[in-house]
Amino acid sequence: MKVSVWKGAAQGRFQEFEVPRHPSQTVLDVVTYIQRVLDPTLAYRYACRVGMCGSCAMSVNGVPRWTCRTHVDNVVRQDRLEIGPLRNLPVIRDLVTDMREFFDKWARAKGQFKGERTKRDDFAPVKPHSSARIQVDAGIECIGCGVCYSACDVVSWNPEYLGPAALNRAWTLVRDERDADKLERLRAVGGDAGCHSCHTHMSCTERCPKHISPTAGIAGLKREVLALALKGKL
Amino acid sequence: MSVRSETLLWIAQRVSAALLAVCVVVHLATIIYAVQGGLTATEILGRTRGNVAWLAFYAVFVLAVTVHAPIGLRNVFTEWLGWRGRSRDLFVLLAAATLAWMGLSAVLAVFA
Numbered sequence: 001m002k003v004s005v006w007k008g009a010a011q012g013r014f015q016e017f018e019v020p021r022h023p024s025q026t027v028l029d030v031v032t033y034i035q036r037v038l039d040p041t042l043a044y045r046y047a048c049r050v051g052m053c054g055s056c057a058m059s060v061n062g063v064p065r066w067t068c069r070t071h072v073d074n075v076v077r078q079d080r081l082e083i084g085p086l087r088n089l090p091v092i093r094d095l096v097t098d099m100r101e102f103f104d105k106w107a108r109a110k111g112q113f114k115g116e117r118t119k120r121d122d123f124a125p126v127k128p129h130s131s132a133r134i135q136v137d138a139g140i141e142c143i144g145c146g147v148c149y150s151a152c153d154v155v156s157w158n159p160e161y162l163g164p165a166a167l168n169r170a171w172t173l174v175r176d177e178r179d180a181d182k183l184e185r186l187r188a189v190g191g192d193a194g195c196h197s198c199h200t201h202m203s204c205t206e207r208c209p210k211h212i213s214p215t216a217g218i219a220g221l222k223r224e225v226l227a228l229a230l231k232g233k234l
Numbered sequence: 235m236s237v238r239s240e241t242l243l244w245i246a247q248r249v250s251a252a253l254l255a256v257c258v259v260v261h262l263a264t265i266i267y268a269v270q271g272g273l274t275a276t277e278i279l280g281r282t283r284g285n286v287a288w289l290a291f292y293a294v295f296v297l298a299v300t301v302h303a304p305i306g307l308r309n310v311f312t313e314w315l316g317w318r319g320r321s322r323d324l325f326v327l328l329a330a331a332t333l334a335w336m337g338l339s340a341v342l343a344v345f346a
Contacts, residue, residue, distance in 0.1 A: 154313070157312075157313035157314065158312065158313055187237055190237035190238075190240065190241055191235075191236075191237040191240045191241075192235070192240055192312070192318075194237070194240075196240060196241060196244040222244070225237075225241055226241055226244070226245055229237075229238045229241035229242055229245075230245075232238075234236075234237050234238040234241065
């Protein structure tokens with residue numbers, strides 16, 4: 001199979017390699033083969049190889065994916081593959097992107113839990129079947145791989161836009177009944193760079209390997225921020 | 235622009251879109267109905283002149299457009315051209331004023 005791999009940083013080009021096919025071969029296997037056998041200078045990132053760490057996300061035939069969980073059989077077209085770095089993030093080298101901005105936006109969206117209880121207080125009882133907890137459960141499994149951020153057109157149009165992952169994180173905290181920072185968080189996720197910029201294209205929801213729907217969380221944030229705006233509390 | 239203002243613009247565009255959905259359907263249905271036996275200026279003016287219901291309907295239609303289109307234009311400028319700040323907002327306000335003036339003039343012209 002012919003595999004085109006991005007080489008370089010922002011300026012660069014696709015370089016073509018000939019890679020042998022194997023049964024159950026993943027795209028990460030392909031990249032590893034190229035690095036170990038054909039081009040030892042190839043830079044890429046991975047860790048767990050089993051879909052837990054989220055570090056091997058790349059653009060495969062133009063679609064952001066976890067390469068470790070993507071079988072070549074499912075994505076190869078006419079015996080060809082194109083593998084590039086994730087979109088919407090600065091490229092450090094080859095397939096490695098700089099994810100600082102991605103995680104800085106989590107901080108900007110106030111993605112840190114802020115509780116009120118101390119170690120002397122009892123546990124906070126949270127009913128597992130309450131609607132709030134069900135909504136938290138739907139979004140809580142994000143591992144920060146950047147696939148949704150790479151898939152989002154709004155991020156490419158508005159580089160300040162917080163993006164699906166950061167907003168999804170904010171939503172899980174807004175619906176966390178123990179959290180004490182809701183007002184500040186809703187202020188942080190509103191405005192030009194926030195939830196109301198989402199066009200509901202649902203690319204994030206379509207591509208999320210964890211089957212989370214950031215779009216649903218963002219819709220929830222839109223309603224909560226709007227309620228505050230109408231009450232004059234923003 | 236403040237978070238509150240951005241949020242209010244967002245809801246204003248949604249509310250005006252809901253109004254437009256109804257207005258466009260009524261407008262198109264009226265056209266299709268009215269054109270059946272041929273269409274003349276006299277016939278149109280016969281329907282609209284002095285008719286307060288049509289005046290109110292088209293005034294709402296024009297005002298919904300005046301709210302909806304400039305906010306959308308503002309988003310297009312921001313996302314596609316990277317145009318932000320006061321100059322963009324003033325341009326969009328001008329577009330809103332032009333739409334309101336042209337639309338309401340037309341509505342009044344067929345009423346009076």
